[in-house]
Amino acid sequence: MQGASRSDHRVLIIDDHVLFAESLELALSLEGYDVRRLELPAEGGSMATVRSLALRANPRTVLLDLDLGRFGDGANLIAPLAKAGINVVILTASDELGRWGGCMRLGARRVLPKSGALQHALATVRRLHQGLPVISREELESLLEAWARDRRTIDDLRRRLDLLTPREREVLGALIEGRTVRAISQGSVVSEATVRTQVKSILNKLEVSSQLAAVGMANQVGWRQGT
Structure with missing residues (x-):
């Protein structure tokens, strides 16, 4: 969105790795974004709780870790957040491209590896703020093809079982x-x-x-x- 103030762009960080989340929060804050870090409940709660808290924060962009510890697979949050019109950017230590493709299929805008994620996350948020694409058509198609291959493999394994x-x-x-x-x-x-x-x-x-x-x-x- 050309000309819009970064202070009007709220970024919500959902990550159970506190030091990593704090680094993201600081870096984005220094760039002028309205940054919030979702505090995951220390006890109790569920993925539904996390989803409710995320939607209540009313972010424009969410930086979401795929592995949310005891809350489970962060991919379960992608569809409801995307449906609400929120940009979902996945941060993950997983290098399984089929899993990345699954995230894109659910509505994520981009999947970034956690190695070197800070600079990539900053660049991605900048482009989202400017209304620019954050993934090429070729890369998206490649990830979706990886997901489809994994899906066929899983279906074959289930057939045997x-x-x-x-x-x-x-x-x-x-x-x-x-x-x-x-x-x-x-x-x-x-x-x-x-x-x-x-x-x-x-x-x-x-x-x-x-x-x-x-x-x-x-x-x-x-x-x-x-x-």
């Missing part, structure tokens, strides 16, 4: 809990040979070669017994 029988799901759930074949057999009152056969079937269906890989696949898609 859906092939498991109820008993195989129980065994996989036990493996995720760290139980051994012997412990599973004792708990189920079946022989170890039977459990090994069930584990082998699980590995075949999931197309992996080890119990560790099977557990890793389940964790990758957030699978739990009964889901």
Whole structure:
């Protein structure tokens, strides 16, 4: 917005890393922006609480950390903030481009790595203030393609997990809990040979070669017994 005063541009910082948030707050304040830092509740509260506090602050731009500690994935805030007409800029230590693409798909204006984020964040806020684009079409398309690739991978992993029988799901759930074949057999009152056969079937269906890989696949898609 050409000609608008920076003091009229409110920037809200949502980050549970206090020193990092304070550095952003100081740097943006020195540039003349109206900067607020959202104080995350020390106890209680939820992502809904954070969302409500953020909207109540009425910012024009939000600098949002993806990892909000006990409050969970900051990506859950992107859509409601963007829907309210707020510029959402993501700051993250994650280098997973598919995850970045997911943020853009939800309505974020830009995703910035936390390494070197201070100068990049300042430059991005300046461009948003001036009404200028903050990401190229090519970069946006690349991130969305990375998200689509990740989505296809997750869908394929879920398809394989859906092939498991109820008993195989129980065994996989036990493996995720760290139980051994012997412990599973004792708990189920079946022989170890039977459990090994069930584990082998699980590995075949999931197309992996080890119990560790099977557990890793389940964790990758957030699978739990009964889901």
